[in-house]
Amino acid sequence: MATARTENLASVVVGLNKQNGQMRGQPKPASPQSGPLALGSQPGKAASAPPKEGSGPQDGGGIRFGDDWKKNLQLPPKDTRMRTSDVTATKGNEFEDYCLKRELLMGIFEMGWEKPSPIQEESIPIALSGRDILARAKNGTGKSGAYLIPLLERIDLKKDFIQAMVMVPTRELALQVSQISIQVSKHLGGVKVMATTGGTNLRDDIMRLDETVHVVIATPGRILDLMKKGVAKVDRVQMMVMDEADKLLSQDFVVLIEDIISFLPKKRQILLYSATFPVTVQKFMAKHLQKPYEINLMDELTLKGITQYYAYVTERQKVHCLNTLFSRLQINQSIIFCNSTQRVELLAKKITQLGYSCFYIHAKMMQEYRNRVFHDFRNGLCRNLVSTDLFTRGIDIQAVNVVINFDFPKNAETYLHRIGRSGRFGHLGLAINLITSEDRFNLKAIEDQLVTDIKPIPGSIDKSLYVAEFHSADPDAEAEEGEPEADHKAPEPLES
Numbered sequence: 001m002a003t004a005r006t007e008n009l010a011s012v013v014v015g016l017n018k019q020n021g022q023m024r025g026q027p028k029p030a031s032p033q034s035g036p037l038a039l040g041s042q043p044g045k046a047a048s049a050p051p052k053e054g055s056g057p058q059d060g061g062g063i064r065f066g067d068d069w070k071k072n073l074q075l076p077p078k079d080t081r082m083r084t085s086d087v088t089a090t091k092g093n094e095f096e097d098y099c100l101k102r103e104l105l106m107g108i109f110e111m112g113w114e115k116p117s118p119i120q121e122e123s124i125p126i127a128l129s130g131r132d133i134l135a136r137a138k139n140g141t142g143k144s145g146a147y148l149i150p151l152l153e154r155i156d157l158k159k160d161f162i163q164a165m166v167m168v169p170t171r172e173l174a175l176q177v178s179q180i181s182i183q184v185s186k187h188l189g190g191v192k193v194m195a196t197t198g199g200t201n202l203r204d205d206i207m208r209l210d211e212t213v214h215v216v217i218a219t220p221g222r223i224l225d226l227m228k229k230g231v232a233k234v235d236r237v238q239m240m241v242m243d244e245a246d247k248l249l250s251q252d253f254v255v256l257i258e259d260i261i262s263f264l265p266k267k268r269q270i271l272l273y274s275a276t277f278p279v280t281v282q283k284f285m286a287k288h289l290q291k292p293y294e295i296n297l298m299d300e301l302t303l304k305g306i307t308q309y310y311a312y313v314t315e316r317q318k319v320h321c322l323n324t325l326f327s328r329l330q331i332n333q334s335i336i337f338c339n340s341t342q343r344v345e346l347l348a349k350k351i352t353q354l355g356y357s358c359f360y361i362h363a364k365m366m367q368e369y370r371n372r373v374f375h376d377f378r379n380g381l382c383r384n385l386v387s388t389d390l391f392t393r394g395i396d397i398q399a400v401n402v403v404i405n406f407d408f409p410k411n412a413e414t415y416l417h418r419i420g421r422s423g424r425f426g427h428l429g430l431a432i433n434l435i436t437s438e439d440r441f442n443l444k445a446i447e448d449q450l451v452t453d454i455k456p457i458p459g460s461i462d463k464s465l466y467v468a469e470f471h472s473a474d475p476d477a478e479a480e481e482g483e484p485e486a487d488h489k490a491p492e493p494l495e496s
Helices: 102-110 118-128 143-153 171-184 202-209 220-228 254-263 279-288 315-328 341-353 367-378 412-419 437-450
Strands: 133-136 164-167 193-196 215-218 239-243 269-274 293-296 306-312 333-337 358-361 384-387 400-405 429-435
Touching: 102 143, 102 171, 118 133, 118 143, 118 269, 118 293, 143 164, 143 171, 143 239, 143 269, 164 220, 171 193, 171 215, 171 367, 193 202, 193 220, 202 220, 215 220, 220 254, 254 279, 269 279, 315 341, 315 429, 341 358, 341 384, 358 367, 400 412, 412 429, 412 437, 429 437
Parallel strands: 133 269, 133 293, 164 215, 164 239, 193 215, 239 269, 306 429, 333 384, 333 400, 358 384, 400 429
Antiparallel strands: none
């Protein structure tokens, strides 16, 4: 089973390690993190000590009829940050309105999910009814909860076979979705969730499937391999979810998806979720979905909380510009995107030489190191991550408030998914694009396609645009501006 390994901070290698993607510069005085999350906090939660395993309302004999079960919940601190209408423009429903199991509600509330977002309001009752769904909603608005809540509600623990599958395009997204599933279902009393992806030991997956598994979270290639070997028996699966459906139905995956569906029973429910719906999705819907319920919450494509700027530079000025941004911005965590794996490693090395902590991740790394980088960055062990487009799909790290396109993307879809890594779940975010003369036509085309306005970067960026108001116990924390400027020689340009 593919799981993110928990590593001790002391085991992280100091200096450049070209294998594990984790780079660290010279030790720098830590600056207090103003804004919503400290760097050690869990995504979606304000900083706090996590509850001990096994603690919770079920300890000591469980809940009895008539108990005020909500009083016993281990709730995270309330998130007081402002949220945009992408997640607040709801009909006013409550999770309890959907007649969910009490134990599932306990897991939902302990995740810090207080009320359903618009996509959850639209999806949950329809999915519970068993109807196929074609849902279009922005990244970072609660799509995972929209399908996981009804999926987990419908699991029958008396049946020891696979009842539901979630297909995702990347290994990191599979790990994230499986982690959310396990956390939300922890009070249900035995829901068995398995993540299976390429790049991990096949024998481990075969042994795991020999035991009880109710829910499989998978990338297409690995689960199809297990199906063909007769190990993953999916002939009684009642629900299949396709997250990031546009990617799953692209040329990279569509043949695999068609093969996977051929193993499923004829009477099954299929849920498609995506921010964009190209022609391939429409063809798939016509072929495999039965009168799907269509949800479209996309009056505009980009998230309302993300402010977008561009800086016009030459290639040789990019590293210097990035150094200036690091010294002037108030960054909780940032993701910096490059267009190739070689440039990712080169840039990560440069950032480390400038004195800033930095991890990197790309598809050519060993899966073990990818898992470690993803896990450690998500848990706040490093402030900056350099990545290829591997990290653009569905990855939810709510401490990320700045995305920088060091290399400008070639198309609007990639741009949309990249900047969507900030501004998660209605919070504020900043996207900065480094534009060369060759990129100016792409910039105009992407603005037109997304009907959005990418403005020239001002001399000073207003903190209120990307640093959420948060009630801090430290009055000096709000005045802190990013990391202290590195005391190094002028940065050299990135070599191609």
